[in-house]
Amino acid sequence: MGREAAPAEREAIDPGDSASPDRSLRADAVRNRERLLVAAAAAFAAGGADVPLEDIARSAGVGIGTLYRHFPTRDALVEAVYRHEVDVLCERADELLTTLPPDQALAEWLQLFVRHVATKRGMLSALKSMMGADTSLFEQSRARAAAAATKLLAAGAAAGTVRGDIQGADLLRAVGGICMSTDQERSEASERLVGLLFDGLRHGAVAASPTAVTASSVSNISG
Amino acid sequence: MGREAAPAEREAIDPGDSASPDRSLRADAVRNRERLLVAAAAAFAAGGADVPLEDIARSAGVGIGTLYRHFPTRDALVEAVYRHEVDVLCERADELLTTLPPDQALAEWLQLFVRHVATKRGMLSALKSMMGADTSLFEQSRARAAAAATKLLAAGAAAGTVRGDIQGADLLRAVGGICMSTDQERSEASERLVGLLFDGLRHGAVAASPTAVTASSVSNISG
DNA sequence: GACTAAACGGAGGTAGCCTCCGTATACTAC
DNA sequence: GTAGTATACGGAGGCTACCTCCGTTTAGTC
Structure with a gap:
């Protein structure tokens, strides 16, 4: 005991x-x-x-x-790691916005998010046991990530390189779904699919962006 | 490690x-x-x-x-306990059928099932960790419990005291839903609601049963 | 009753958890 | 720069749970 x-x-x-x-x-x-x-x-x-x-x-x-x-406690550490990872992810959104054009920043950040989810899979069993105890943790984290995504989307929309009718939360839901549906180990498939999704985001933009996004033009989307 | x-x-x-x-x-x-x-x-x-x-x-x-x-291993023990509880539950179905009229046997067994689910809640965290590894365990157990329920239902239908158009699996799904929806500690609410459900089972029977079922005539169904 | 294979039981080795307190170090005041 | 102090570090050591191993006991058989 x-x-x-x-x-x-x-x-x-x-x-x-x-x-x-x-x-x-x-x-x-x-x-x-x-x-x-x-x-x-x-x-x-x-x-x-x-x-x-x-x-x-x-x-x-x-x-x-x-x-x-x-x-x-062990749980305190697990929770802090989780929070910290979300922190880093959100901070990177701001950094990327200062160093890259908004659409590229968004593309990069989405790839970071994919890797973030992939890493989380390892701690899943630890987090699972906290789901009951601390649901606010996950809601807060989702809200913060969605806020970061919204910021990036808004910057892209303002620059005219990303369509403006998408919510950050919806985008993350789509990306999260892609990550969950693809296979465990190889996150390349996720990255490709997210790149594809990003191309869709640019498609409805006011003005087409001249910048090239690496992961989005890959032809092999076998799964 | x-x-x-x-x-x-x-x-x-x-x-x-x-x-x-x-x-x-x-x-x-x-x-x-x-x-x-x-x-x-x-x-x-x-x-x-x-x-x-x-x-x-x-x-x-x-x-x-x-x-x-x-x-x-610890998991082996947890799994064995779970299997054993299901075993006991299914055995009791046969016992009850030999000592009670079919409809009463069914009523008693449903109450046993309610308590069974309540007990399982304590081991939930242990079982949770095995869900990924051994899904067949849960499917098998559900199938066996459903078979026991079907047996009881069939006996009641043959005696004309229970309606005959209900599947064992459906009945258990309903009872399980009741157990999940009601509050943790007090399983009395579940028992009352399941009694109510059982009254419904008797209602469409070929011949009305004269036997009284204790838990089914409770008036207070607030919870 | 004697024999043997099967089962019991718990001492003890190993390892992870957590605390406690002497030591080291970052900050503050002068 | 130096002295003083609150803050933080580190790891030895006690505690407890896990699991194994093997001498002892016992159920089943002839």
């Missing part, structure tokens, strides 16, 4: 995650937290949800005590 | 469970196996899926070695 139930109650650390990444957290603490999230993401994606936490701490280059200070 | 993955591969014991409960199993082995299943069912239903196996062995009055001999 005492195996992973006892210490669940404890003050959650929760430094706000992405909104205010560190509220008076010391610099080394921020760094270690980030390292842990990266290492945990890799471990969960690769080895499933029951990786020893000691392994994660070691591969992050920190002690086990540090891991437990930041994430008192 | 080695926490519960390593010893999963091993010759399954599988003495056939209900079809031939013990194929040349020694008497004490049969007895202990049964005890373990009962203790495990109680433990899973009460404490969730992560009860220490040592506790189950102790409350069954056997050594941990005996538990592992019968059920090499």
Whole structure:
């Protein structure tokens, strides 16, 4: 009984995650937290949800005590990894908008999203057990991703290179559906299909964009 | 990684469970196996899926070695408990048919089924993790329960006390739906509603039955 | 009653979980 | 720059669950 139930109650650390990444957290603490999230993401994606936490701490280059200070329970770590991945995805949307034309930014971001979903599959069994406990987590994450998608779509529509009658949430639903329907391991099929979808987004644009999108012109859509 | 993955591969014991409960199993082995299943069912239903196996062995009055001999993995135990519960349920159908008039037997059995589903809720998290791996388990169990229901229905129809145009599978689907829709803890609501359903089954019978069914005449169907 | 194959039981090795506290370090004030 | 302090680190160690192995017991057979 005492195996992973006892210490669940404890003050959650929760430094706000992405909104205010560190509220008076010391610099080394921020760094270690980030390292842990990266290492945990890799471990969960690769080895499933029951990786020893000691392994994660070691591969992050920190002690086990540090891991437990930041994430008192396994679930806390899983949730933080999930949130973090969504954070990174949403941040990339803004970055891409500053470095690329809106339509290319959208295309790139959709491919990132495909890979994001593929990575999540590894942690699925861990997340599954939290579905009942914390439904708001998933709703929030979906809303944030949809907001990022909407932003990219709006930029493309404003530039006249992407049609303007598509909602971010609908787009993500379509992309998510594609990811779910295609095979587990090979995400190339998903990437191709999403590229195809993106071509559809450009098709109804006010002005045709001259920029070429790599993944969208592939001929082999066998599945 | 080695926490519960390593010893999963091993010759399954599988003495056939209900079809031939013990194929040349020694008497004490049969007895202990049964005890373990009962203790495990109680433990899973009460404490969730992560009860220490040592506790189950102790409350069954056997050594941990005996538990592992019968059920090499935790999943094997969970699956066996599930199968066993379905076995017991189906056996009770036959028993009830020999001791009660068919319509009463059916009414009693439906109430047993309600309690069966309520008990399963406790092990849900354990079963959930096996859903992907072993879908045939659930299909087989549903088919067997449906067969038992069909048998009871047929007996009632032959006696003229239950209408004859209902399939066992459909009946179970309805009862299962009732169980799922009503609240977790209090299964009384389910029992009342299933009683109501049963009254409907009698309503279209060839000849009205004189036997009274307790749970069916309750007036308060608020929940 | 004697024999043997089958089954029991639990000690003990292994490993993951989590805590605790001495040590190290980032920030602050001067 | 230096001193002081709150904050964070790290990992040894205790606890517990998992699982195996093998000496002991017992059911079934002749």
